[in-house]
Amino acid sequence: MRCFLHLLYRAGLGAVLLTLAGCIDTFEPEVIASAENYLVVDGTINSSGVTTIRLSRTDNLISTAPPPAEAKAAVFIEEEAGPRYALTETAPALILPLLWR
Amino acid sequence: MKVYEIGRSGGATTKGNATLAGHVRDSKSGEPVIGASVFIESPSIGAATDQFGYYSLTLPVGRHELKIRGVGVKNTKRQIVLQADGKLDIEVEEDITTLREVVVEAEKDKNVAGMQMGLERLDIKTMRQVPTAFGETDILRIVLTLPGVKSVGEGSTGLNVRGGSTDQNLILFNDATIYNPSHLFGFFSAFNPDILKTVELYKGTVPAKFGGRLSSVLDIATRDGNKKKFAGSGGIGLLTSRLAFEGPIIKDKSAFLLSGRTSYSNWILKRLSNSKLKQSSAAFYDLNAHISHEINDKNSLYLTGYRSRDEFQLASDSVYQYENTTASLKWRHTFNNRLYGVLTSAYSQYQYNISSQDNPVTNARLRYNIRQLNTQADFSYLPSAKHTIDFGASTILYNVSPGSFSPVGGESLILPNTLAREQALESALYVSDLITLTPRLSVSVGLRYSLYNALGPREVYAYLPGVSKSVNTITDTLRVGKGNVLATYHGPEYRLSAKYALSDKSSVKLSVNRMRQYIHMLSNTASMSPTDSWKLSDSNIRPQVGDQASLGYYRNFKNNTIETSVETYYRVMHDFLDYKSGATLLLNPHIETDVVNAEGKAYGVEVMVRKLTGKLNGWVSYTYSRSLVQVNLGTTGDMINGGQFYPSNFDKPHDATLVGNYRFSRRFSASLNVNYSTGRPITLPLAKYVANGSTRVFYSERNEYRVPDYYRADFALNIEGSHKVKKLAHSSWTVSVYNLTGRKNPYSIYFKSENGQIKGYQLAIFGQPIPTVTYNFKF
Incomplete structure (x- = not known):
C-alpha cells in the first residue's frame, strides 16, 4: 500500500x-x-490442407508459467449434416496439434 | 392594529371573490421570500410564493386575517379588508434564531399537501449544515444525499438520478444551462454557496416548463442581492477562499450581487520540493455577477453573468483546461393580478482544451466547444382558485465544435484535424393546468411538444441498413447546405400527476411523464470528466425518450415535525448511447460507428424520514433500485452480453444516507453525515490465454462484477461567533473531518501488466480522514 x-x-x-x-x-x-478456468480452442479449419487446433486452458492473471495444455481430448470436425472427422493428438504434449486430412 | 384596505372602498361589492396579489420580501434585504405560504384560515385558502416571492390569492371579499409563514422568516399577519382586486406587498422579518435551526414552518406540511412529487427543495440554510470535504458547502454533494440520487464514486459530481446516466440532468444556474458543474474533478461544485438561494431537484414529475433531459432538472437560483444596504460574506479555507459583496444600486429598487472564489493549490504546489509535484498544477476560479432591477410595479429585470474555469496538469506534460461561461437576462412583466409573464434569454458555453508540451515535434492542442442560445417565454395565469395555468414557448440554438486538433509551436509536425461543426434547433411549446377538483383531490395535466432540427451545413454518412454501422458499410455521403435541415425529430411529452389527501397528515401522489432528450454525452469514463463531450442528435443518432411512472405515500407525524415518504418508480429509456467495445470517442468523424443505441429500464423504492425542527434534525434515507441496460439491435456485432439486460455503470441496488445535526447551544452545533452504497458494477479481466501465438486477456461479461461497497462518514463542528446585533462582522468556524473512518473507497480500479503478471489496483483518493478548518464571515 x-x-x-x-x-x-x-x-x-x-x-x-x-x-x-x-x-x-x-x-x-x-x-x-x-482456480476456475476455461477451455481455449485455438485454430482455423483448413478445408484444403492440414488443420491444427491447439487446446489449452486459461490461466490465472498472476501466473507467469505458460498456459496449461489440455491433453487427451477427443476432437471432431463435423460437416453440416455430413461426415465427421476425428482429429488426432500429436506429441509432445504441451501444445497439441490435431491433424485433419 | 393596522388594517389594509384592498381595492376601492365605497362602492365595492360585498359578495363574490376578488384577487389579491403581491410580493413577499425580506424587510432587511428586500430579497424575495420563496416558497412562503400566504393563507387565510377560514375558509382555508392559501398559496405559496413563487421564485419571485410573488403570490396571488382569490378570496371572498370582506375582512380576513392573512398569515405568512416561510423558511427562516418570522410568522407574520396582516389584517385586510378586501373589496376588489388589489395588490399587497408584504415585508417579513428574518428569523435570526432559526439560522441554524431550520424551522420550516411553511414547508411543514408541504410534503403531504404539496402537489409536487419527486421534488426536493433545499434551502441554503439546510445545506450549510452538511459536512463537506473541504469545509465549504457543496450543493452537488448535498443533492447526492437525497434518495434516488447517486454518483459512480468518490470525487465525481456527475449525478445519476433514478438509474439515469449523468448526461440526463438539466442543470440550470439562473436559467442558463451548465454543462460541467464541477471544479477539480468534482471535488468542488462550480457554484459559490454564499450567493445561492435555493436548489430544486425535480426527479419525479418534471413541470412541463422544463424539458430536454430524461432524468432530472436541477434548478439553482442565486439571491437577488440586498436592496437596502451593503453587505458581504466570505470564507477562508485550506484550499479555497471566497468573497461575495452585495448592495443597493437604487435603494429598494435595484441591487447587485458579486462573488468570486479561487483556489490556491497552485501556489502551494510550486513551493514543494518534490519535482514531480512541482510540475503539477491545479487551480480554479468562479465569478458571478447578478443585477436585479425593479423598473416599476409591473416590470422587473434580472441580469446574471457567470464564469468558471479550471486548469490542471498532473505531474505530466498535458495541461487540461475547461470553462463554463453563461449569461442570462430575464424580464418579468405583470399583466394583472392573475397573469404574469417572464421572457428569458440565456447563453451558455462550455469548452475544454488539452495541450501537450513535452516534445516540440508533437506539441499539439485538442479543443472542444459547445454553445447554446436559449430564448423562452413563460406565463402563469391564475383564473380562479381552482386553476393555475402555466404556458409558454422556448427555443434553443446549439452550436458544437466536436473537436479540433492542431499543432502548437513552429516545430510541431502534427497535422491539423478539425471536425465539422454541428448545429441544431430545439423548440418547444407547453401548457399545464393544476386543477383543484376537491379539497382532497387535485390533478396537474401538462403537455409539452418538442421539435428538433439538426441543421446544415454538414456532411452526413448513409449506412447500409440492417448491418452494424462501420466505415465499411458507408454507402453514401450527403452534403446538407447551410440552413437546411438534415434530420427532424419531434413528439409530445406528457406530464400528469394527481394527489389525493387521505387525511390532514397523509396523502398519496401518482405521476406519469415522458421526456425527450436531443443531446448526448460521450464519455470515456462512467463519471463526469473534463474531456466529456456532447453530441447532437442527427440522422444517424436518434434522440433519447424516457417514460417514468411513480407512486408515493406521504405521512407526517408529531404535529408535522416528522415527515416520512415512500416513493416507488418504474422507468423505461430508449435510445440512449452506449459504446461498442474499444470505441474511439475523440476526433471521430463518424461517431455513430462506435456507439449503439441502448434500451434501459430502472426501478426502485425510496424511503425517507426527515425531521426538520428541534435540536436534533436531519434526514435518513434508504433506496433500493436497479438500473439495467440492453443492447440488442438485431444487427450483427452490435450485441452486448448476448443482447440480455445487464447492470448499468451506476447500478447500485442498496443506498442509505444519514444526515444529522445536533445543536448543543446557539453557538455550537455538530453534524454527522453517513453514506453507504453497494459497489458499482465493473467488467473484470478474468484470465489469460494464448491464441494465435500471443497472450490475450479473457474479460467477464460487461459489468458482471462489482467494486467493494462504498462507505463514508463525515463529521463537522460549527462554532458561531456571538450573536450580538451590533457587531462589525458575524463570523463562524467550521471544523470538519471528511471520511472519519478512513475507509479506502475505490475511486478507480485498473489493471497493469507487470513482468508477465496482470495485477489489479484500486486507487482511493480520500483514503484517510481529512480534517479541515474554514473561517466564514458575514458583514
Missing part, C-alpha cells in the same frame, strides 16, 4: 492534487484469484 497523504500535511496547507496521488492498494477479488 502506498499513501501520499502525508505530503499534504508536510506542505502545511493541503493541495488537492497531492491527495490525488491517493492511496493505491492491490485489488484482488476472489473471482480473479479463483
